[in-house]
Amino acid sequence: MTDARALADVSPIDLEAVSSRPMAVLSVRQLMWRKFRRNRLAMFGLVVLIIMYGLAALAGFVAPYGVRQTHAEFPRTAPTVIHFVDADGKFHWQPFVYGMTRAMDPKTFTLASKEDTSARYPIQLFIHGTPYNILGVLNSDVHLFGVEAPGKLFLLGTDTTGRDLFSRILYGSQVSLTVGLFGVVLALVIGASVGIVSGYYGGWLDEIVQRIIEMTLAFPQIPLWLALATLVPPTWSSVQVYFAISIVLSVLTWGALARQVRAMVLSLKTSDFVRAASYANASPVRIMYRHLLPSTLSHILVIATLTIPSMIIGETALSFLGLGIRAPMTSWGVLLNEAQSVQVILQLPWLLSPAAFVVLTIISFNFVGDGMRDAADPFSR
Amino acid sequence: MIRYIGKRLALMVPTLILIMAVGFGIMQLPATDFVDQYVLKQAAIGNTGMMDQAKNLKAEFGLDRPAPERFVLWVSNFVKGDFGISFSDLRPVGAVIMERLPATLAVSFLAFLLSWGVGIPLGVYSATHQYSAGDIGLTIFAFVGVGMPDFLLAIVLLVVAFAATGHVFLGLSSPEFVNQPWTLAKILDFLSYAWLSVIAVAFTGTALIMRVTRNNMLEELGKNYVVTLRAKGLPERVIIWKHVFRNALHPLVSIFGQVLAFLINGFAITSIVLNLPTIQTIYLQATLRQDVFLASTILVMIAFTVVVGNLISDVLLAWIDPRIRYD
Numbered sequence: 001m002t003d004a005r006a007l008a009d010v011s012p013i014d015l016e017a018v019s020s021r022p023m024a025v026l027s028v029r030q031l032m033w034r035k036f037r038r039n040r041l042a043m044f045g046l047v048v049l050i051i052m053y054g055l056a057a058l059a060g061f062v063a064p065y066g067v068r069q070t071h072a073e074f075p076r077t078a079p080t081v082i083h084f085v086d087a088d089g090k091f092h093w094q095p096f097v098y099g100m101t102r103a104m105d106p107k108t109f110t111l112a113s114k115e116d117t118s119a120r121y122p123i124q125l126f127i128h129g130t131p132y133n134i135l136g137v138l139n140s141d142v143h144l145f146g147v148e149a150p151g152k153l154f155l156l157g158t159d160t161t162g163r164d165l166f167s168r169i170l171y172g173s174q175v176s177l178t179v180g181l182f183g184v185v186l187a188l189v190i191g192a193s194v195g196i197v198s199g200y201y202g203g204w205l206d207e208i209v210q211r212i213i214e215m216t217l218a219f220p221q222i223p224l225w226l227a228l229a230t231l232v233p234p235t236w237s238s239v240q241v242y243f244a245i246s247i248v249l250s251v252l253t254w255g256a257l258a259r260q261v262r263a264m265v266l267s268l269k270t271s272d273f274v275r276a277a278s279y280a281n282a283s284p285v286r287i288m289y290r291h292l293l294p295s296t297l298s299h300i301l302v303i304a305t306l307t308i309p310s311m312i313i314g315e316t317a318l319s320f321l322g323l324g325i326r327a328p329m330t331s332w333g334v335l336l337n338e339a340q341s342v343q344v345i346l347q348l349p350w351l352l353s354p355a356a357f358v359v360l361t362i363i364s365f366n367f368v369g370d371g372m373r374d375a376a377d378p379f380s381r
Numbered sequence: 382m383i384r385y386i387g388k389r390l391a392l393m394v395p396t397l398i399l400i401m402a403v404g405f406g407i408m409q410l411p412a413t414d415f416v417d418q419y420v421l422k423q424a425a426i427g428n429t430g431m432m433d434q435a436k437n438l439k440a441e442f443g444l445d446r447p448a449p450e451r452f453v454l455w456v457s458n459f460v461k462g463d464f465g466i467s468f469s470d471l472r473p474v475g476a477v478i479m480e481r482l483p484a485t486l487a488v489s490f491l492a493f494l495l496s497w498g499v500g501i502p503l504g505v506y507s508a509t510h511q512y513s514a515g516d517i518g519l520t521i522f523a524f525v526g527v528g529m530p531d532f533l534l535a536i537v538l539l540v541v542a543f544a545a546t547g548h549v550f551l552g553l554s555s556p557e558f559v560n561q562p563w564t565l566a567k568i569l570d571f572l573s574y575a576w577l578s579v580i581a582v583a584f585t586g587t588a589l590i591m592r593v594t595r596n597n598m599l600e601e602l603g604k605n606y607v608v609t610l611r612a613k614g615l616p617e618r619v620i621i622w623k624h625v626f627r628n629a630l631h632p633l634v635s636i637f638g639q640v641l642a643f644l645i646n647g648f649a650i651t652s653i654v655l656n657l658p659t660i661q662t663i664y665l666q667a668t669l670r671q672d673v674f675l676a677s678t679i680l681v682m683i684a685f686t687v688v689v690g691n692l693i694s695d696v697l698l699a700w701i702d703p704r705i706r707y708d
Contacts, residue, residue: 215396218691219403220683222646223661227407227668227676313530317650320532321665336533340654342549345540355533362528 032298035375042371045364052361056173060132063167064146064153067330069130071152073102075162077113079350080154087117096122099151121151157350159338168330169354175331177361179242180311183249184304191254192300195261196288200269209258216255224252225314229323238329245324249311257303264296298376306369309362316358332358382699389692396688397681401456404680408673409448415468415671416444442468455674459681465674467667474678478660484553485659487571491579492644496586501633503587504594508602509621519591526588531647532654535581539655542577550577551656578655582648586640593636597629631702637694642687 026034036042055062065071082095099119127146133139147153155166198209228248232241268274269292277287318324319333320340327334332354338344339351413421416438424432439445443454455465464474507516542550553574601607602625610620652661660679667676 211392211395214392215399218396218684218688219400220645220649220680220687221642222649223664223680223683224403224407226649226665227404227680230668231407231410233411309528316530317532321650321653339536342536342539342543342551345536346543349540352533352537355529355537358530358533359525359528363524366524366527 032375036371039371039374041367042375045367045371048360048364049368052173052357052364053177055170056177058134059167059170059174060134061140061142062144063132063164063170064129064143064155065164065167066130066132067163067168067171068328069163069167071158071162071164073162074100074113074152074154074158075160076348077152077154077158077162078348079157080152081115082123086120092122094122096120097147097151097153119151121147121153123147123153156353157348159335159351160344160348165335165350165353168335169332169357172330172332172335172354173357175242175325175329176312176315176333176358179246179315179325179331180249180308182243183246183253183311184308186247187250187253187257187307188300188304190250191257192261192293192296194254195258196265196292196296198258199262199265200284200288200292202266202269206262210262213255213259216252217259219252221252221310222314222317225249225318226321226323229318232323238326241324241326242329245315245318246311248318249314253307253311257300257307260303261296261300264299265292268292268295298372302369302372302376305365305372309365309369312358312362312365385699386692386696389695393688393692397685398456400684401459401677401681402452404677405452405455405673406448408668408671408676411671413671414439414444415673416442418671419468442466455677459678464678467675468672469667469670469675474675477663477675478678478682481658481660481663484571484657485661488553488575488578488582488657488659489644489648491575492583492586492648493641495579495583496590496640496644499583500587500590501594504591505598505621505626507591507595508598511599523588523592526584527592529584530650531581531585532650534584535578535651535654538577538581550574553578553657578651578657581651581655582644585647586643589636589640589643590633593633594629597632598625601625601629631698634694634697634701637697638687638691641690645683645687 059067071077077100080097080100082097083092084095085091086096097120098115098117099121100113101116102113123145124147125145126142127148128141129143129146131139131141145153154164156169157165159165159168194209194213198206225248228251229245232244232248236244274287274291277291282290315324315331316333316336319326319331320336322337325331325334335354336352336358339348345352416435419438420432420435423429436445443451458465462475464478466472467474467477470477503519507519510516539550542548553571607620607625610624611617648659649661649664651657652659653665656662660682664676664679664683666672667679
């Protein structure tokens with residue numbers, strides 16, 4: 001693939017055009033972006049992630065209902081069907097939903113929701129509904145879409161207590177998508193500082209740090225996460241639990257990062273610009289902070305991006321087992337926790353839909369990370 | 382080479398002791414211990430008499446002594462093969478683990494075989510048929526495999542299997558075989574159950590191996606010696622398997638340890654979800670109950686597997702690639 005494309009890129013150069021045109025100079029950053037942009041999978045991942053984080057930030061606006069809003073009359077309701085053609089066979093440009101009635105099924109004696117074709121509720125944009133707050137600054141009650149009050153719009157159905165799953169997934173993404181970020185930032189700060197210091201000073205300090213890192217790498221990750229997560233006291237508030245879980249997730253990750261940063265620092269240490277800085281009497285702290293850190297930064301970011309997926313899986317797994325994020329806070333793992341038994345899933349298969357969000361996010365992070373890894377060295381082919 | 386292995390083995394000892402210390406230390410962090418928890422639980426069901434016995438119980442379990450002293454005692458017994466007793470079972474930890482070891486090893490081994498046995502051929506196929514429909518399908522499979530947490534896959538498989546057969550494949554054998562000795566019938570029954578857990582556990586590893594094989598094969602296939610071999614008129618089968626594949630094998634050996642870690646990680650939560658009779662399932666229970674010796678011993682055993690896996694991976698790499706030098 002690379003060969004064919006490289007051949008296609010090398011078109012005969014029109015020397016006159018080149019010399020008459022003002023020379024365009026691209027910075028390394030621009031070169032990286034060009035290379036990244038050419039990777040279609042990476043761009044796909046980036047777009048998905050931007051949408052995901054956008055939805056998380058604007059959860060209140062996009063979600064038709066509030067995170068704890070229960071529709072007591074409609075527990076265990078299947079996703080609402082969106083219609084274009086009404087019962088009389090008439091086509092409507094504006095999609096609509098029918099009202100729902102609950103009735104006892106005469107055969108199974110269970111309550112089931114039925115569409116009531118007499119009441120038609122068109123789906124409207126910018127409709128007033130449950131008040132919400134965006135990022136702690138903006139208060140509003142305008143929702144991106146929804147239906148008029150007696151009608152219900154459950155895009156992904158409701159859970160056992162009648163809460164709209166789609167809205168809860170959006171609110172849950174606020175936790176699931178950030179708990180890993182926070183953990184990665186922690187791991188980055190620890191890993192990068194340890195790696196740079198250990199690589200720069202070398203000697204016995206490096207030797208000891210390397211042995212410690214080797215030990216952390218030998219630790220079985222998930223079992224240790226389980227053990228640490230059980231330590232979080234049940235009396236802690238949601239916010240405390242949130243930060244505790246992200247600390248747990250970063251406990252082992254910094255080691256791998258420190259190791260890679262150290263390897264880069266070892267090769268950079270003898271390069272001319274570092275020597276020049278030290279001959280100019282720059283202090284070790286300045287050399288590490290102003291010269292070594294920026295040179296390793298692109299690499300650090302790549303590792304960070306590739307680490308986030310494992311943290312998201314970690315949070316999902318811990319919450320799924322009831323050891324991570326706890327109610328009233330919501331995350332994708334917490335939502336999946338309801339879908340633990342086969343019987344429940346067979347009756348309410350839509351409860352598994354948070355899994356699709358988990359998988360899509362993780363795949364996107366992997367795509368973006370791979371693309372960044374290739375782009376981090378824009379001079380290679 | 383022998384010196385290198387010796388050095389690595391020597392380094393394993395402090396690593397494992399540190400892991401023991403951390404595993405043990407984590408259990409000491411909460412203010413309560415196993416006996417406090419037990420007494421509280423008994424009191425909750427109305428058995429307040431246990432409160433008076435708490436002190437005796439603690440003395441019996443040695444919980445009245447300071448933690449460092451208990452740790453040293455545990456480690457010195459550990460070396461002699463005595464792993465302590467499980468508080469909740471009142472049996473030696475060794476016996477509790479041995480009971481679950483066959484199933485644990487069987488599923489891990491099968492999953493390990495499956496991930497390599499399926500991952501490598503698929504990766505080779507993917508590389509030799511680049512951009513064909515099969516390759517694209519396998520690529521999608523690999524990305525989903527890496528993105529899908531194993532325990533979610535386990536649930537999906539469970540539901541699909543139920544919908545297809547009307548049978549819930551929880552655990553590792555039919556109810557009537559649970560406490561039976563290992564006879565041929567039980568082994569057959571085990572296999573009819575285990576496939577689900579094995580697939581769930583092996584999925585991520587298979588996807589990873591497939592991707593790495595594909596990338597290595599593609600890199601090797603682009604080299605000049607392949608052109609030479611083709612020009613000599615060698616059959617494609619010989620070129621792929623005898624020449625290209627052998628050269629593409631090195632990076633695969635180096636991810637040996639990583640795949641092992643994947644399996645262990647995936648296995649931990651999948652076991653709990655599928656309620657498999659493995660050591661990972663009792664590990665979680667033991668951690669929750671602060672059953673110190675049981676939990677720490679299992680943690681050390683798992684860590685030991687990872688450490689040995691990494692060692693094997695490095696030694697194998699040096700063995701198949703003489704260019705690698707260790708000092």
